[in-house]
Amino acid sequence: MDERPVGTGHRVTRNVSASWPPPLSAVQAAVSGDRHALHGILTDGYPRMVGFFVGIGLNRHEAEDLAAESSLEVVISIARLRSPQAFEAWFWAIARNRLRTTFRKRRVPRPVDAEVSPATPEETAIISEEHARIRSAMSLLSTRDRQLLWLREVEGLSYDDIGSRLGATVGTVRVACHRARQRLEDVYTRGEEK
Amino acid sequence: MERFDPVQSSDATDALRSYGEWLQSRVSPDDALLAATRALGGHRPRTRRRWVVAVAVAGLLVISNVGLAAASDSAVPGDPLYGLKRAYEQVGDLLGVESHASERLREAEVLLARGHNDAALQAADEALEELNIPSGLGPFTDDVGEPAASNSELKALTEDLVSLARVVHESAKDSDSRQAAIEAVREQAKRVADMARSLSQGQGPTEDPGQDNGQGQGTPGSDHGGGPSDDSPSNTAPRNPNSKGRQP
Numbered sequence: 001m002d003e004r005p006v007g008t009g010h011r012v013t014r015n016v017s018a019s020w021p022p023p024l025s026a027v028q029a030a031v032s033g034d035r036h037a038l039h040g041i042l043t044d045g046y047p048r049m050v051g052f053f054v055g056i057g058l059n060r061h062e063a064e065d066l067a068a069e070s071s072l073e074v075v076i077s078i079a080r081l082r083s084p085q086a087f088e089a090w091f092w093a094i095a096r097n098r099l100r101t102t103f104r105k106r107r108v109p110r111p112v113d114a115e116v117s118p119a120t121p122e123e124t125a126i127i128s129e130e131h132a133r134i135r136s137a138m139s140l141l142s143t144r145d146r147q148l149l150w151l152r153e154v155e156g157l158s159y160d161d162i163g164s165r166l167g168a169t170v171g172t173v174r175v176a177c178h179r180a181r182q183r184l185e186d187v188y189t190r191g192e193e194k
Numbered sequence: 195m196e197r198f199d200p201v202q203s204s205d206a207t208d209a210l211r212s213y214g215e216w217l218q219s220r221v222s223p224d225d226a227l228l229a230a231t232r233a234l235g236g237h238r239p240r241t242r243r244r245w246v247v248a249v250a251v252a253g254l255l256v257i258s259n260v261g262l263a264a265a266s267d268s269a270v271p272g273d274p275l276y277g278l279k280r281a282y283e284q285v286g287d288l289l290g291v292e293s294h295a296s297e298r299l300r301e302a303e304v305l306l307a308r309g310h311n312d313a314a315l316q317a318a319d320e321a322l323e324e325l326n327i328p329s330g331l332g333p334f335t336d337d338v339g340e341p342a343a344s345n346s347e348l349k350a351l352t353e354d355l356v357s358l359a360r361v362v363h364e365s366a367k368d369s370d371s372r373q374a375a376i377e378a379v380r381e382q383a384k385r386v387a388d389m390a391r392s393l394s395q396g397q398g399p400t401e402d403p404g405q406d407n408g409q410g411q412g413t414p415g416s417d418h419g420g421g422p423s424d425d426s427p428s429n430t431a432p433r434n435p436n437s438k439g440r441q442p
Contacts, residue, residue: 035234038234039230039231039234040230042226042229042230042233042234043223043226043227043229043230044226046221046225046226046229046230047218047219047220047221047225047226048218050217050218050220050221051214051217051218051220051221054217055213055214055217064225064229067229068229068232068233071229071230071232071233072233074233075233075234128216130209130212130213131209131212131213131216133209134206134209134210134212134213135213137206138210149207149210150210150214153207153210153211153214154210154211154213154214154215155214181206181207184206184207184210185205185206185207188205188206188209189205189206
């Protein structure tokens with residue numbers, strides 16, 4: 001996995017799985033119809049999707065549903081992926097679109113902005129104090145900020161990738177990420193002081 | 195733009211990353227494997243399209259079948275849709291329809307009205323078969339010659355036969371009247387067979403000048419009263435359905 005300096009617009013390497021992002025050869029194979037390769041990609045990508053959806057405020061069950069639907073969308077659409085190099089950005093665009101569609105169907109404006117969904121009892125029992133604090137801090141940010149922070153800081157997408165999928169320039173994404181990070185820092189610190 | 199470079203890693207972002215990693219680790223590999231397998235096996239939109247197509251085709255088939263079934267319902271032998279009607283009847287047989295005697299009798303009546311004695315005889319023969327009455331008509335119905343096909347006396351005899359067969363069909367099982375009607379049908383079928391045989395062999399029936407072409411073939415259940423119209427052995431048979439004097 002390529003380690004690149006943080007802040008240059010390239011990938012921030014903080015991936016849990018050693019096979020994520022998937023190697024270009026695996027993506028190319030999946031695009032050309034190799035279901036075994038696609039299966040491997042989805043197996044590695046699914047937990048990340050679940051994490052993303054929970055991280056921005058959905059409960060576990062909603063997150064799993066959306067991750068499953070997004071995985072399905074990946075299966076359906078991967079043959080149309082024109083540049084396998086941009087797989088990861090494309091993958092997260094699917095997740096974001098699925099999230100947006102879900103919110104639209106609910107007809108409730110940005111429900112996750114109000115409050116992060118409560119963790120399941122099981123998660124509550126084992127969630128650490130630090131995780132509870134960052135979860136609480138994230139709940140005070142906008143959905144856009146949460147997504148930006150998650151994709152950038154947790155998933156390690158480059159500004160280019162985020163910008164291309166958000167329809168924003170790299171500069172705009174940098175500014176937006178910087179401000180989101182500051183807001184997170186503020187609310188996190190305030191919570192710590194309490 | 196470099197001034198916005200997020201080089202600093204605060205406690206908050208570190209906590210966020212840690213939280214993210216923890217969340218991802220909460221998904222078991224088995225769950226991930228299952229989700230991937232389901233996604234690959236699901237292919238929901240395409241499946242949905244297939245379902246839509248399948249339902250649409252099934253709907254069209256049902257509609258067209260219902261329309262065709264209705265259209266073919268009144269068909270009689272010789273009509274373009276008659277084969278379809280018989281095909282639907284075979285489907286009905288599979289579904290437990292026990293008898294098509296009534297339909298065969300109706301066809302015979304229609305064919306007689308159209309002057310198709312030969313086809314009417316066949317329909318009557320099939321009706322009797324449906325009613326489990328051995329008619330003896332079979333050998334003649336397939337080979338009714340031109341004279342028989344247009345003979346008015348044969349037509350009258352066949353009308354009586356059909357009327358009698360309808361009485362059998364509509365009477366209660368194991369009733370005395372049914373048994374009597376069955377006997378009458380056998381007698382009448384024999385007359386019709388004799389008439390058809392003689393006509394197909396070029397031996398026209400001995401017309402009784404005093405009668406109007408067999409209209410006197412009265413039998414129980416028929417509209418024709420009176421006695422026999424010729425001297426053939428069959429036509430000398432008693433008309434009373436309760437009579438035991440059947441010809442061998």
